[in-house]
Amino acid sequence: MTAAVLAHLVPLVAGASAVDATTFAVAALTVLVGAAGVIFARNPVHAALMLVMTLFGVAVLFVEQQANFLAAVQVIVYAGAIVVLFLFVIMFLGVDKQDDLEHDPLRGQRPLAYVLVGLVLAAMVVLGVTTHWDTGARSVAGVARDSAHPQSDVAVLGKSVFTTYLFPFEITAALLVIAVVGAVVLARRSAAEAQGDDRDDAEMGEDPDGPGTTGSGGPEDGMPAYDGDVQEVTS
């Protein structure tokens, strides 16, 4: 099947210009290396950095496909906010220890994962690359580029979001507010919890279950858990 896929793909390369082909190749490589880095990096911080790398690759691919605005937003939101938040939580909780990647306590989990995801990939490639799955149906949002009235992608996207998708837009705004409130509630500790902190720790010591304890950085594990300012950040 691989041969069939390749035979299908090779003629397609010829059409692309050198600049675009190079850009795509470099960006794709960045994406894949970064993604592989995320799942193979033992240290969560390294994984986060690899994630940033992937995000950059995706952003470049967005630019390649005339989605300038989304590329910028991708960097701002993902790299600038989400991954920073990841890093912040990693540092804040002090879970930046090496993960054990050799053994998996769940028997059969790993081979099962590889086989299943391999099947998923194969099916998707069959569906998306080698078949014509395009039904010809279009969304209600309108065309992205109208050669009669050239507009920047920001204008087109903005019009789409603020007219066709106005209601979803407002809903997502509400969703964000809800998420913020939820995060504040989650991250705050109640007075009782704050007082019962020591008891919690004592209980932790004799906690019988928990197959893998890697990454659980207690206070004695070197780097102290810094828990001072979470309210300000997550709120």
Add this chain to the structure above:
Amino acid sequence: MSVDPKFYLALSFALFSIGAVGLLVRRNVLVMFMCVELMLNAANLAFVTFARKLNDVGGQSMVFFVLVVAAAEVVVGLGIVVAIFRRRRGATADDFHLMKG
């Protein structure tokens, strides 16, 4: 002439699969989160690709919403991680199996 959309789709599939593998294999909750982000990015890439291929801005709009929802998801998810960590001093997903039947 830019690169054929099928390459983008193939890349998107690969990225999605890597994310899925990571989600199944990794035990660190935060890394699992990152793998979810990888999968979301794969979906976004596919959306943008289709938006270009079909000359339809709907795909780009969808990416916009996916970004917003991803941000909300991460905020709440990390809040939950922090809250759990307070109780159980660990960020390993396998530690949290109190809900077993």
Add this chain to the structure above:
Amino acid sequence: MTSPLLATDPLFAHGVHWPELLIVVVKVVVAFGALLVAVMMMIWFERKVISDMQARIGPNRAGPYGLLQSMADGIKLFFKEDLIPDQADRVVFRLAPYLSILPAFLSFAIVPVGGFVTISHHTFELQVADPPIGILFLLAMSSLSVYGVMLAGWSSGSKYPLLGAVRAAAQMISYEAAMGMSVIMVVLLAGTLSTRGIVLHQSQTFFGSWNLVRTGIVPFLIFFVAITAETNRPPFDLVEADSELVGGFNTEYSSLRFALFYLAEFMNTITMSAVVVTLFLGGPDGPTAHVPVLSWLIPVGWFLGKTLIFLFAAVWLRGALPRLRYDQLMDLGWKVLIPVSLGWLLIVASALVWHWWCLVVAAALAVLGGLLWRSVRVGAARMADGDPAGGVVVR
């Protein structure tokens, strides 16, 4: 059809050949060199002005007026031993300084320094790049600048740098929002995300058409405060805070890597001053005369002059203001700048689409905001009193 990557700049309208490539390379090299020199001058400038404010002399040994002092410091740092702590994460430790300096330089790439120059039929902008989403690029870069600080602090494997790094992350994310909001008002007025478009939009009449006036002075003030915090300049330099954190995120750094952080900080200051000028003071806009030779230098002169004002202001703030406490810093960001910028955004947007009901909406929102503010205050007071109804204690 040209590649979508290159279709945005008029320089590449007729395809990419070696003259265009040469022009781009020259622009990049000139900008980078100019920035490096500017940083050296800035360091000297800051030390001189501070010492003047503190009624002392300042550097005066190396070169005339001590002008080469920075050069001397740089050489000294270059020859020092490069230490990497035992606990450090070596890869990230090495990577961090570059992550720090890269966004600072890249941000400068979108700043229009002057008008257009034509050399042998090739007209190009005095600007390294003019992407159609320049402002978003700026925001992206400024949000990336936190990486250098965070990773440096974390990878040092030491307590104080980590504290500095976590502080930096919180601080920069906090002020990002207010900064973006004030930029949005400028974008609303200009109707474009391109920095050159914004500059052109301000260039109808001198001063009166600047965004400083057009948006009301409030967004400008917010933006200025926000970038001061973003660049970790005093009085928001809690990331370094030598009295609390020894030296902040870069405590464990030495030699050339330390110099890179130093360079990045000052480069950030210069870049952000240039951005303020671009966004709010019309960039290179100013009265020009038709001089036969080198008339393109006049706008550049205007640009440099305006930027210098902000550089001086940055130094002045450092000399005049004490450092904020951390909670004050967060209060200022979340409870003052963001609400004010949101409110002002409403006002600007209402003015743009002027309808009578905009006033009603604005008034209603103001009342609502006031109520919300009041309820938050009441809640905070209750919690401070230990009222069991509050139930939640802020640590």
Add this chain to the structure above:
Amino acid sequence: MLHAAYLLPLLPLAGFVALAVIGRRLGDPWAGWIGTAAVAASFVVACIVYAGLLQRSGQGRVFTQVLFSWIPVGGLHVDAALLVDPLSMTMVLFVTGISTLIHLYSIGYMRGDEDYPKFFLYLNLFVASMLLLVLGNNLVFTFVGWEGVGACSYWLISFWFGRESAASAGKKAFIYNRIGDVGFLLAIFLVFSKTGTVVYRGPHGIFAHLSAFGPGARTAVCLLLFLAAAGKSAQFPLFPWLADAMEGPTPVSALIHAATMVTAGVYLMCRINPLLSLSHPAQVVVATVGAVTAFIAATIGCAQDDIKKVLAYSTISQLGYMFLAVGTGAYEAAIFLMVAHAFFKGLLFLGAGSVIHGSHDEQDLKRMGNLRRYMKLTFVTFGVAWLAIAGIPPLSGFWAKGDVLTNAFARFPALWAIGLLTAALTAYYMSRLMALAFYGDDRWRAAVGDRRHAGDPHESPWVMALPLVVLAVLAAAGGLLSLPWHPASVDPLRWLGPVFGSNLYTPRQAASTKWVLSIVDAVVAVAGLAVALRWWVRRPDHPALEPVALQRSWYLDDVFDAAIGRPGHAVARFAAEVVDRVVIDGAVMGVARLTRSAGAGLRKVQTGYVRQYAVGIVFGMVALLVYMAARAGVVH
């Protein structure tokens, strides 16, 4: 003017809402005045709409007012729509008119009752429901009104639910009506399944799709609807509830169980006349049941001592006449008798109420006597009604009953004979009532001895007297409606003609035959009257004339008890002790046990490891993608 039709049910409904909200605060008598005003306003509106209908002519006298789309489900489109045509307008006019009078009467009659506002609340709701029933342009909407009046009837019969007998009478009425309602519902289903619509008239109505029914289906629908009508209108064998319904306050008996609600069955049968006229078996059944009911009820009425029970059986008997007319195909005669009956039977009940009220809640005829000296107005008005129902010319009962009997003679001579016999009995038992109550000795004095505080019988207040007078005039003059010289707009035949049209049975008889029949009617009536007066004025007790079988309603209740009640009880006991304990409890426990064991088995899947759940999700994804890939392979 026709467009005001929506106000007809709306005004009593508004009165109901108003009373529900503030009735208790208003109290006695203002709640009564509000309720009366609402119904009176409805009557005024009815007059206006009537005037509007008169401006049209012939087949144009139909007006459908769609209020809103009510049930748009699949092929079933039911609008909440009002049908204004001569038939429904006739009903609306006398329903609102008599309701107004009885409301007015109730203000006086119910004075001092602790649930005074609630009484008017129910009455207003009843009027609204009745108007919906009458005005509904489809079976479903009519059914809503049908159930509404049923519910109100139940509440009002057991209005004094503190009394055991009232509570059980309410339940009895409710259950008998339920039996009929089953027929109604089945008829609706059958009609919808055959025609796809439930609307009566119009191009998309049931009557435009008559060919969709086979002869069997026609008869089935008619008989099912007649079952409903028999339940509601107390026809044999479903009539015992109406006698028990007299436990309700007398205005209720007058309004609901004499004048309006019980005629709903007659109205329903008239409404479906195009269908009924096509089914000869159904007509025979209806006519026979009507005649038999009329006769049986009349015989029972001869032996009752309770003044209201006599009137109740009289009502059943008169309703039987109406069904006899309907079965004959003489719909206009049925409607004419219905209107006339509403007048004189309403009057009789109100008069009886006045008697009961005036003689301090005494209902036993044997303990009355010679009341004509104490209640002159009541005596005069009651007397008019007596003569009217007895069929003495020229009062309304003579004309109306004569109309029915003339038609029956032409089509079913055997039933005519029963009808004539019944007419004699009617005159007899009404005269017996009259004699016992108003003539003879002051037997009440012996009874009053027990109740010291009560004084002599007295006349009622004006709010009770005024309706009596108005109804007396109507009962006396109502017969003029069918005389040859009245205006066309009120002649039952010509006025209702557009509704019944060719379905109306028109007897071909010589004028002389009609004269003879009329004279026979009159003679029979006078004979019954004379016999009764002769026997009963002097002596109040003739045990031979009051056999136990008649007093106990031909043992009908006992038959029902033996045939249905006791077996039903046994079945219920079996269900409770065997079916419920063993079968149902066993099933419930079994389900619980099954659920528990299934949960115990499935719980092993729930490991608590989120990553294993994720594997499950990916597995599902694989299945989905493989399915899609397979489909894509099929497509290409």
